[in-house]
Amino acid sequence: MSLPSPNLDDRRFQQFVDDAKRYIQQRAPEWTDHNVSDPGVTLVETVAHMADQIVYRLNRVPDKNHLAFLDLVGITLFPPSAARTDVTFWLSAPQEETVAVPVGTEVATTRTERDEAVVFATERGLDIVPTALSHLVVQRQGGPVTDRTTELAEGKDLLCFSEAPEPGDCMLIGLTAAAPHCALALELDSRVDGVGVDPRQPPLSWEAWTEDGWQPCEVDRDGTGGLNRPGDIVLHLPEGHVLSRNGGHEAGWVRCRVTEPLSGQPFYTTSPTIRSAEAYTVGGTTRAVHAETVRDEALGESTGLPGQRLRLAHTPVVADSPPVLLQTATHEGWHDWEVVPHFASSRPDDPHITLDGATGEVAFGPSVRESDGTLRQYGAVPPKGAVIRARRYRTGGGRSGNVARHAVKVLRTSIPYVGEVVNREAARGGVDGETVEEAKLRAPITLRAQERAVTLRDYEELARRAAPETARITCLEGEEGEHGAYAVRVLVVPQAVPDPGGRLRF
Structure with a gap:
């Protein structure tokens, strides 16, 4: 630099x-x-x-x-932080087998004449599990459940709630399989009986049973207008959706619960009814990070000397787990090396390396002469002539990844039966790498604080170091507590990305 x-x-x-x-x-x-x-x-x-x-x-x-x-003094530039967003993979049609979206699947924004495509990669695998409706039960105000599955199969009109619905009434739908992270489509044949409500804002809450109890589901779209007309409802099931037993039946349960009306919100005068219902998965959602994955990059051969330094071809390197997987080849095969922040506690046989994310420089442990004249090796040294490669690492990050919602819609990795991809919320957390001017301001604070907070500015610096993606951090002096100790208040302004039009979505 x-x-x-x-x-x-x-x-x-x-x-x-x-x-x-x-x-x-x-x-x-x-x-x-x-x-x-x-x-x-x-x-x-x-x-x-x-x-x-x-x-x-x-x-x-x-x-x-x-x-x-x-x-x-060990001051290096902070690498950029990568933006993250949830990406939904929509199926071209419901499938009978599980559709797997592997880790590292790449999606991107549309490339234009002026801007390059912004690439995102999934951080974890996603299984879009097929499921179907197996049971339908009704529960009134937390009382015992009543099984309506047989009546539904006979095509009878079923009341979703009590004849005069009250807050707490529920209609429970049992699925043949749990579908965490999946988008569930409910195809309902409803009659116009649930009158009195605003179809755009019905007093209903959709929830799914998870390991932590009932958790809310995000409603992608509701074509029934609050169960008042035939249509489809698409729900995004939470992460911990599991099979459970309810009313004597084991299923993956989803429920529609009547909630307390808000101020001025119309309420049901009569209960809506359904004549038929079907359920199937139409997609799934997983986390994606603004980064491209580089695999099997050759870095050269080992000199066999301590302190050897190599440089990755693509920078900056995005923080990952592990941030970079380095391997060396010997006659016994490939050996992995662990990235550590420093070599202070490394023994001579520890396969440790350090990584400068901003410059992409990889360093092996040095050999330091002690006061008695002996040499001490910090970290192992690969044998001379050993081939060195970066098995996997991610490069990217920066403010360019803070794209608006619905901007990510190009599937770069081909996946069977996936017809569309989209980010339903804006990507957040992308911060450009530290500049030299910022490093010059940080260096005196780092030397003075030494990981300890004494002044208000020390608290701000430690908080900024823990969360570099924040927009502003200010520390205010607090009041004296009951034991005579003073407290401080750290005010953090998170980074927000406005949607097109200059409005923030809450």
């Missing part, structure tokens, strides 16, 4: 020439020919050129010294 430094002498070539000519008029007034053709002026210009070169080199001395000082 390079540090801008103050000019110790800001004069340039022409200024040296002009100053010399003014001195000539004072010291040698008999010299009247100051044209370029004069041999004396040629000599003046030659000396001015050499002086200009000396000043240029002199001004670079603080730059080099500042870099060396930051290196001695």
Whole structure:
């Protein structure tokens, strides 16, 4: 990295020439020919050129010294943070077999004439599990459940709730299989009986049974207008959706619960009814990060000497687990190396390396001479001639990943039966890498605080180091507590990305 430094002498070539000519008029007034053709002026210009070169080199001395000082105290530039968002994979049609979306599946925004595509990769695998409706039961205000599965199969009209619905009434739908992270479509044939409500804002809450109890489901769309007309309801099931037993039946349960009406919200006067119902999965959602995955990148061969440094071809490196998987090849096969923040606690046989995420530099452990003259090795050294490769790492990050919702819609990795991909919420958390100017401001604070918070600014710096994706952090002095100890308040403003039009969605 390079540090801008103050000019110790800001004069340039022409200024040296002009100053010399003014001195000539004072010291040698008999010299009247100051044209370029004069041999004396040629000599003046030659000396001015050499002086200009000396000043240029002199001004670079603080730059080099500042870099060396930051290196001695262990100050390195923070790499950029990667934005993350939930990406939904929609199936082209319901499937009878599980559709697997592997880890590292790449999706991207649309490439335009001015902007390159922003690539995201899934952080975990997703299984879009097929499921179907197996049971339908009704529960009134937390009382015993009544099985209506047989009546539904006979095509009878069933009341979803009590004849006069009250908050707490539930209609429970049992699925043949649990479908965590999946998008569930409910195809309901409803009659216009549940009158009195606003179809755009019915007093209903859709929930799914998880390991932690009933959890809310996100309603993607409701074509029934609050169970008042035939249509489809698409729900996004939570992460912990599991099979459970209810009313003597084991199933993956989803329920529609009548809630307390809000102020001015219309309520049901009569219960809606359904004549038929079907359920099937139409997609799934998983987490994606703004990064591209690089695999099996050759870095060269080992010299067998301590402190060897190699550089990755793609930078910056996004924080991952592990951030980079380095391997060396020997006659016994490939061996993995672990990324550590430093070599202070590394033993001579520990396969440890350090990684500078901003520059992509990988370093093996050094050999340090102790006070008694012996050499101590920090971290293992790969044998001479061993082939070194980066098995896997991710590169990307920055503010460019903070894309708006519905911007990610290109599937770069082909997956059978997946017809569409979209991010339903804006991507957040992308922060550009630290600049040299910011590192210059951080260095004195780091040296003063040393991972301890004493002043208000120390608290701000430690909080910013823990969450670099925040927009603003301010520490305010608190009041004295009951035991005489003072407390501080750290105010954090998270980074938010406005939707097109300049509005924030809450």
